[in-house]
Amino acid sequence: MQWSVKFWQRETTKSENLPRPIQAKNPAHLFLAAILIVFTVTLYEQVIAWISLLVVCAVVIRSAIFFAYQKHLPSMRTLNLLAILSTLGLLYSAWSLGFLLGMINLLVLACALKLMQMRSQRDFYQLIVSTLFLLGCGFIFNQSISMTIVYSVLTLMIIVALGFFHAPSLSLGQQTRQLGLLSLQALPIGLLLFLLLPQLPPLWQTPRAKTAESGLAEKITPGDIARLSQSSALAFRATFADGSPNHASRYWRTIVMEDFDGRSWQVHPVRKQQRLLFQSMQQEFNPVLSGPYRDYDIIAEATQQSWLPALDLATPLGAKSQSEIWQSNDFQLISLQPLVSKYQYSVRSFIAAMPYQVLSQFDRELNLSVPKTGNPRTQTWIQDLRTLYPQDTVFTQALLDYFAGQGFSYTLRPSAMFIDPVDTFLFDTRAGFCSHFASALAYSLRLAGIPARLVTGYQGGELSTKVNQADYISVYQYDAHAWVEAWFAETGWRRFDPTALVAPDRINFGLRQAMQEEGSFLADSPFSLARLTNIAVFNQLRLWLADVDYNWSRWVLGFDRQKQQDLFKAIVGKLTPQRLALLGLGIVSIIALLLLLFFLPHWLAGRVSGPQRFYLDALHALSKVGFSRPPWQGPQDFNDTVAQQFSAEIKQPFAQLTALYLHSYYAKTSSAEKETSQTERVTRQMKQHLRKLKRGLRQVKP
């Protein structure tokens, strides 16, 4: 018999635990492909080229299948082979990249392969979760506003992809409307959670990315061809709550260089070893702190280095900064983690504390060491000068006078000095930029037996003052500067800036003014907004962008425990455990309330109102005594049956209720005004009758 055969076939081919297959032609796949490729583009620096290529392949394959140019996915065997090969390739090429970048590349690779392979519901979900995780990781590398917008759009696209997966036949418009609404509803809750959930300190040491370092170099060679920072990129911003220092005193110390080999200055290797030793012993250096001070916050851009700029003699301020910043013996602030992304810290600078610092024998030796050979002209010149001026301060003044009076000029286009660069600079070319001057001065002082060192950092910065906003100073890479610190028995460490003698504009107004005649300011990037300051519109735009970026860094990226506690204080006053608990309760109830508010329309829609409700209540009351209306019976017919079954106490109010219900439902009213008054009357009457009916039924029950 045919039916039996049919049945048994079905029974044997039925498979229970196979993953659910998915349709190949779902817009969700196209969305995922688009998301993956855009994401890879945003991380072009981090993702290895051949992995990007693989992503492109995956996207092409998916699109081809979606647009039906191609019917079949690559076979599982091909994909497995590809996976093995590319894992080996990744092991080979990502070995040197370090853990974090290796992981990111592995994830991108896995997503690309998954996109090629995706066959079942499970594959799809796995791909969604991996992509979301990748998006999160993207924020490690990109934190600017524009990138945040891009990533937000990608996140929304993932949500839409999920929507398409579960409702494939909705149109894109409907989908975006539905899910956009959902995201809009989620947004305030997410923000609330962000603002009010406690911000925790890092739970454990995390791997950092190894990428090219930027900003100041740890070694400078003034004699080399001018590779001076021709960059208008932001270095850091400093926020001053009460008053900012003037332009000439903004010397942002960043790196102290004590090792000179006749050509280049660099951080002394012994100093580095000493720091590592002290760090392992947890022995932090404590400078002598006294005198007036100034508190401010700094948001430093990512440099991949650990050096932190600060004014004069600075100490980290607040528990967070103190735990993350190391004070080194040469009064530098060093972050314990390299700056992979924007980093905010608070410092207190003691403006006049330098003179009180002690110079140890070790420091003295470090700051007096000079190479025995090289720069012979300088050596003899200093010997002669020193015999003329045996007193330290007088000698130093004579040196500075030499810089001021011998026709030195400040230029961003110095000629190269390869052999005996200090000699060449002091006696031949007499033209250079800050590091030439600083190097020559520091070397000269050391030759004369005065401890001296080169300090690089930034000088100046652009002050922004606004009414409702704390003053902040933006310091750009082109503000990079070098100067000298020398130690005298009477005054301790003192700052000398020979550049100031030659080009006072550089110190008082900044590089732009100083280079106006030469025209070499940012000569390599003619379209940089920073160069177009003389056009009012562009300057306005530049300042506005800087403002937006500053507030973004300060309030969004820089929102930390301290700011959160300030926020709590602003809400509840003093931070007692009870109040905090109350705050927590408040948050939970606000979130619950929000959810309720979003779905109120739905619940209201399901409810019936007015006469209908009273009638339904009456039916419900009747059904309680075992008498319910069959679905096929109309209200009028049912009323007749009730009239046959029950006594007057019940049947009369029910008849009234039925009549009013039918009337309110089917009778037409002439005007809206009349209607409202009538509805009120009907409602009142129905309420009365319902009460009567219930009273009557109560007597029936026993």
Next chain:
Amino acid sequence: MQMLQQSFHRWLDKRIPAADNFALNHKTIFIFPAKFGWLYLALCTLLFLLGTNYQNNLMLLLCYFLLAVFLVSLMASYSNFAKLTVSIGKIHQVYVNDDVQIPLWLNAKQNSSTFSAAMHGRISAQFMGLSSGIDVDCDQLTNPVALPLPCKKRGWHALPRLTLSSLYPLGLFRCWTHLAFHSRVLVYPLPLVNNLSPQHRQAAGHDAQHAHKHSHDPSLQHDFSHLKAYQTGESLRHVAWKQVAKGRGMVSKQFTGQQQQVTWLELDTTVELELAISRLCFQVLELSRFNHVFGFVLGSYVLDPDSGESHRLNCLQALASYPNIAMVAN
């Protein structure tokens, strides 16, 4: 395990008693994070750890936003599913080992609502305890939706509970319900090919041979006796067309000889019961196919000789529900 399942079913019977139609509400809907929902929560945790360790506010923001989406999708998922109303249409009878197509009437529109009127997304429907089901796209709904139910045993069966579930909008939550309906399925026994056995001939007397030979048109052999109201299933050749033409309704001619060639169908007690019933079923079908008049004896249940559609159905019903025929014979 068995105990647990039983108590679960008892609890379910109390919570969602059988009805003819359902509008889903908080009493009938269950909601719980789907597998993907848990995976998603794990992702949020991971993002939180990463964001905290890198002190990266944007990552934390993403994490909290995703969490909020999770919360909101709980409500969205519920309110979407609660728009569904379900009822079951007329169920046809089937033979054992065949699938009966249960017609589901799904209504994804909320009548009284002016807000977000329609339900979206796919619903998967299956019967509780069965591994396979069907997927229905609510945005392209054509009622009724046929849900196959394999029938392995003859008799009256209550429908198993119907499980409907939806993952809309984001697959984070699974909304589902187990609905019980009053409807029952009648499953006829599986007909098995056989010849009329000797007992039947005996029971039919000497006429059996005779009857078979001429069963195609008894009127050729027998005299007209009277007219009778036409019954569906009777041969159109017996219809008294003249009477029809005169407007006296459909009547069919009855012949005197017919009564004598009655076949009596009886259960063969020498073989296994199910086999015997299957054979008997085949005989009923076969005799009905040739519009033969036959009597039907099944235990204490006796149907007088007759022919036609309703007779056939009565026989099949009796066969299906044997030995509890009394319960359903009406």
